Amino acid sequence: MTRQRKAIIELFEENKNQALNAEMIHHSIGNSLMNLSTVYRTMDKLSEIGLVQRITINTVVHYCLSNSEHRHFMLCTNCKKLVPIHCFLKKFLPTLEVENDFLITSHDITILGLCSTCKNIVE
Numbered sequence: 001m002t003r004q005r006k007a008i009i010e011l012f013e014e015n016k017n018q019a020l021n022a023e024m025i026h027h028s029i030g031n032s033l034m035n036l037s038t039v040y041r042t043m044d045k046l047s048e049i050g051l052v053q054r055i056t057i058n059t060v061v062h063y064c065l066s067n068s069e070h071r072h073f074m075l076c077t078n079c080k081k082l083v084p085i086h087c088f089l090k091k092f093l094p095t096l097e098v099e100n101d102f103l104i105t106s107h108d109i110t111i112l113g114l115c116s117t118c119k120n121i122v123e
């Protein structure tokens with residue numbers, strides 16, 4: 001495993017419940033170890049070998065560890081903070097499948113709003 005991959009995996013392990021996009025990863029690890037295009041390439045590799053999974057949050061690709069629990073995020077539209085939330089939809093999926101004669105293979109929900117800090121300063 002390259003030094004870059006090791007640094008990225010360690011970053012994800014320190015932020016277990018979080019989803020991170022390439023810019024967040026680049027920002028946290030710093031320019032000295034890798035530039036942004038290296039981050040993109042490394043993330044492609046890591047998802048190819050199944051160590052991370054992609055999740056799209058508000059049209060931006062994010063990554064989280066493959067073995068992390070299925071969850072969704074609330075995105076603060078002001079500071080871009082992500083708040084992980086448990087999947088509240090799971091129990092409705094079987095009913096939706098029956099009612100609509102539809103085989104659901106995945107779902108994707110992001111809740112947008114203002115976090116605890118921003119709701120007090122943004123009008």
Ligand SMILES: [Zn+2]
Pocket residue numbers: 076077078079080081114115116117118119
């Ligand atoms: Zn915020």
Ligand SMILES: [Zn+2]
Pocket residue numbers: 070071072087088089090107
């Ligand atoms: Zn879910």
